Amino acid sequence: MTKEWQLPPAYESDLYKSFLIAESVIEDFAHDRFTPPDILVKSVTEYFCTKDDAKIALKRFTTQLGGFNEDFDASDDPRIQAALAIGIVTVWASSEIENRYAAFRELVRNSWCVEHLWTEVALVVALKNVVFKEALLNLADQHFADAEKKLLQEYRDDPSNPTTLDDIWYGHARESRVDESSWPWIELLAKLDPSKLFKWMNSTQSLILINRVLGSPEFYRNYDLWEQFTLMSPPSFQSDGSWNGALLLPSLLRHGSMKVIHIAEGHGYSPSVIEQHVTSMFACFVDTVAKRSDFEGLFKRWGTWLTLQHLNFPDNSSNQKRPLGGQDILWALADKLPLPCSPTFSEQLNSSWEPWFYQSMLALLHSNEPNRFPAPDVRAFIEEWNLTPTEWNSSKGKSLRSHVSKYHATQPNNYACRVLGYSVALSDDFTSHWISMWNSSGALREIIEFSPIYKVSKEWQPSDASELMRTLVDVGLGILDCTANAQETFTPGILKQCATLFRALWEATTEMLSIDIYGNDFWPIMQQHLVIRRLQWTVEAKNSNDDHYSKLLDQAVDPTSREILAFVSSNYCSFISLLPLLVQNQIPKQALKDLIDQADIDLATLASSATRYQCGPKMKFKIYPHHVNLIEELAKIRK
Numbered sequence: 001m002t003k004e005w006q007l008p009p010a011y012e013s014d015l016y017k018s019f020l021i022a023e024s025v026i027e028d029f030a031h032d033r034f035t036p037p038d039i040l041v042k043s044v045t046e047y048f049c050t051k052d053d054a055k056i057a058l059k060r061f062t063t064q065l066g067g068f069n070e071d072f073d074a075s076d077d078p079r080i081q082a083a084l085a086i087g088i089v090t091v092w093a094s095s096e097i098e099n100r101y102a103a104f105r106e107l108v109r110n111s112w113c114v115e116h117l118w119t120e121v122a123l124v125v126a127l128k129n130v131v132f133k134e135a136l137l138n139l140a141d142q143h144f145a146d147a148e149k150k151l152l153q154e155y156r157d158d159p160s161n162p163t164t165l166d167d168i169w170y171g172h173a174r175e176s177r178v179d180e181s182s183w184p185w186i187e188l189l190a191k192l193d194p195s196k197l198f199k200w201m202n203s204t205q206s207l208i209l210i211n212r213v214l215g216s217p218e219f220y221r222n223y224d225l226w227e228q229f230t231l232m233s234p235p236s237f238q239s240d241g242s243w244n245g246a247l248l249l250p251s252l253l254r255h256g257s258m259k260v261i262h263i264a265e266g267h268g269y270s271p272s273v274i275e276q277h278v279t280s281m282f283a284c285f286v287d288t289v290a291k292r293s294d295f296e297g298l299f300k301r302w303g304t305w306l307t308l309q310h311l312n313f314p315d316n317s318s319n320q321k322r323p324l325g326g327q328d329i330l331w332a333l334a335d336k337l338p339l340p341c342s343p344t345f346s347e348q349l350n351s352s353w354e355p356w357f358y359q360s361m362l363a364l365l366h367s368n369e370p371n372r373f374p375a376p377d378v379r380a381f382i383e384e385w386n387l388t389p390t391e392w393n394s395s396k397g398k399s400l401r402s403h404v405s406k407y408h409a410t411q412p413n414n415y416a417c418r419v420l421g422y423s424v425a426l427s428d429d430f431t432s433h434w435i436s437m438w439n440s441s442g443a444l445r446e447i448i449e450f451s452p453i454y455k456v457s458k459e460w461q462p463s464d465a466s467e468l469m470r471t472l473v474d475v476g477l478g479i480l481d482c483t484a485n486a487q488e489t490f491t492p493g494i495l496k497q498c499a500t501l502f503r504a505l506w507e508a509t510t511e512m513l514s515i516d517i518y519g520n521d522f523w524p525i526m527q528q529h530l531v532i533r534r535l536q537w538t539v540e541a542k543n544s545n546d547d548h549y550s551k552l553l554d555q556a557v558d559p560t561s562r563e564i565l566a567f568v569s570s571n572y573c574s575f576i577s578l579l580p581l582l583v584q585n586q587i588p589k590q591a592l593k594d595l596i597d598q599a600d601i602d603l604a605t606l607a608s609s610a611t612r613y614q615c616g617p618k619m620k621f622k623i624y625p626h627h628v629n630l631i632e633e634l635a636k637i638r639k
Contacts, residue, residue, distance in 0.1 A: 004221050004222070004223060005226075006220075007266065034083075040065060040087040043060060043064060044057075044092075051103050054103075054106035054109075055110050057107065066080060081114065086121050088118065089122050093129055122188060123188065123191055126188075139185075143181075143185045148206050152206050169305050175211075183218070190218050190222065194225065201213055201248050207247050207251070214251060214255045226252060226256055227288045229252055230256065235292075237297030240342070240344045240345060241301045241345055257326065260278070260285045260324065260329075278324060290336035303333065306330040307357045308353070311419055312415075334368070334369070356403045359381060360419045378426075386436075386440040387440060389446060389447070392444075407420075407471050411525060412526040414474050421478020421480075422478060422479075431501040432497075434475070435501075447465040449515040469512060469516065469519070477526070484498040499553065499558065502533075506527075527568065528578050532585045532587075535564075535592075538591075566601070569601045576631070577627065580630055593637040607631040610631055611628055
C-alpha cells in the first residue's frame with residue numbers, strides 16, 4: 001500500500017463519496033465484473049470515426065446509459081459517469097490510439113467527471129493491453145516535450161543569470177496560474193513507468209515544469225514517489241557544499257519539507273492522532289534525506305538556508321506549543337550527520353549571503369550539541385571588516401555587502417545578529433575581535449560622514465555603509481549579551497572583556513548618532529538597549545553579594561548608570577520615551593527614582609516637558625499620557 005503524506009480525509013464530502021462509488025465501478029471493471037454496454041461501445045466507436053461535436057456526443061452517450069429517462073439526470077450519477085469513462089477509454093484503446101488522441105481530448109475536456117476518471121480507467125486497460133500502455137507512454141513523452149518547450153519559451157532564462165538555490169528554495173519559480181494539463185500524465189507515468197517520469201524531471205532545464213509536477217495531486221499524496229525520486233537523484237552537492245546546478249534534488253527537498261510542515265498544521269483529527277502521524281512522517285522524511293551519498297554537502301547548503309529562515313523569522317511563541325518548522329528539520333538532520341564533519345565551506349559561495357549564515361549555523365549547532373560540533377572559526381569574518389576606502393568598490397567590499405544582504409537589522413537586538421555575535425563570543429578574546437572589526441571599519445564611517453563614494457561608485461551608496469555599521473554594532477550587542485549574562489562561566493577575564501566591550505559599544509553608538517543620518521531610527525534605540533543593560537546590572541548588584549558577577553560587573557563597567565542617565569537626559573524627548581522601557585525591563589520604580597536623583601535630573605521639569613511633547617505632533621514626538629503619568633508617579637516616590 002502506498003504511503004501517503006496526508007491522513008485520509010476526516011470528513012467525507014458528497015463529492016468524495018461520489019468519487020468512491022465511481023472508483024468501485026472501475027474496480028469491478030478491473031476484475032471483469034463490469035463490461036461497458038454494447039450500445040455505448042458502438043456509439044463511441046462511431047464518434048471516433050465521424051468526429052462529430054464532442055458536447056453533443058457526450059450528451060448522447062450519457063442519455064444512452066441513463067435509459068432515455070428525461071426525468072433522470074445521468075450526469076449526477078457516479079456509476080453512469082464511471083461507465084461512460086470506461087466506455088470512452090476502452091474504445092480509444094482498441095485501435096489507432098495516438099491518431100484518436102485529439103478526438104479523445106475533446107471528449108474529456110467537455111466532461112468534468114470523465115476528465116477526473118479517465119486516468120483510473122486507462123491504468124486498468126494499460127495493465128491488460130501492452131500496446132495501449134506503450135502508446136500512453138509515447139503520448140506522455142510528447143506531452144512533456146511540448147510542455148517543456150512551451151515553458152522555456154514563455155519563461156526565458158537569462159544565461160548570464162542562471163537559476164540559483166535561492167530561486168528553488170524560495171519557491172517563486174512558478175506559473176502565473178495553476179496548469180493542470182500535465183496532471184493525468186504524471187499519474188499515469190508514476191504508476192506505469194516512474195523511471196520515465198524521473199528521467200524527465202531530472203533532465204529538464206525548466207524549474208517551472210519541475211514545480212508543476214511537484215504541485216500535482218500525485219506528489220501531494222504520494223510519499224513513496226517523493227522518497228523514490230529523492231534517493232534516485234544523482235549527487236548534486238560536494239562535501240564542501242558546492243552545488244553542480246542540478247534542479248531536481250533541491251526542488252524535492254523543498255517540496256518534502258513543505259509537506260511535512262503542512263501536515264503538522266492538519267485539522268479534523270485529535271491532536272494525538274495528528275502528532276503521531278507527523279512524528280512518523282517526519283522521521284521517514286529525515287531518514288530519506290540522510291541516506292543520500294552527498295548528505296554532508298547537502299546539509300551545509302540546505303542547513304544554511306534553514307538557518308536563514310530561522311534567524312530572520314524566529315518563532316517567539318514561547319508560551320505555547322510551537323508548530324513544526326524549518327529549525328526542527330535543521331536539528332533532526334544535524335543528528336544524522338556522520339562525524340567528523342569538515343567545517344570547510346566552498347569559496348565559490350563568497351559572493352552570496354551564505355557564509356555568515358553558515359557561520360551562524362555552526363554556532364547554533366555548537367550551542368545545541370557542544371560535544372559533537374566545534375565552535376566556528378571566525379577569523380575570516382573578522383578579517384572581512386579590515387576594509388580600506390579603495391577596497392569598498394573592489395571585490396572585497398562587494399563580498400562584504402553581499403554577506404550582509406540578508407541581515408535585516410532595522411532594529412537593534414536583531415536575532416540573526418545576536419547569533420552571529422554568539423559565534424564570536426565563543427572565542428577567548430571576543431572583545432578584541434569586535435574592537436578590531438570596529439577599528440577596521442573606519443573607511444565605512446568615512447563613507448557615511450563624508451560621502452566620498454559618490455565619486456567612485458554609482459552602484460553603492462552611503463546608506464549601504466550605514467547598514468553594515470548597524471549590523472556590526474548589533475553583532476557587538478549580541479556578543480555582550482552572550483557573555484555578560486553567562487553567570488556559570490563568568491571569570492575575571494570575561495569580566496574585564498565585558499566592561500571593555502560595553503564601553504566600546506557606548507562610544508561607537510554615540511559616534512554613529514552624530515554622523516549617520518541613515519540610521520536615525522536605529523541608533524537612539526541601540527543607545528536605549530545599552531542604557532537598559534547598564535541599569536539592570538546596577539539594580540541586580542544592589543541586591544547581590546560582593547562576589548556576585550553583577551556586583552563585579554557594575555563596579556567595572558564605565559560609564560556608570562548615573563553618568564549614562566545624565567548623558568541621555570540631555571535629550572528630554574528621547575529620555576521620556578526611555579523611562580517606560582526601563583520599567584518594562586524589570587527596573588523597579590524605586591531604584592529608577594534613586595538613579596534619576598543621583599544623576600541630578602529634575603523630574604518636575606521633565607514632567608512639564610513631557611506634557612508639552614504630548615500636546616505636539618504624535619508622529620514626531622511619540623509621547624503619550626502613560627509617559628507623563630510615569631514621570632509624575634516617579635516624582636511622588638520618596639527616598
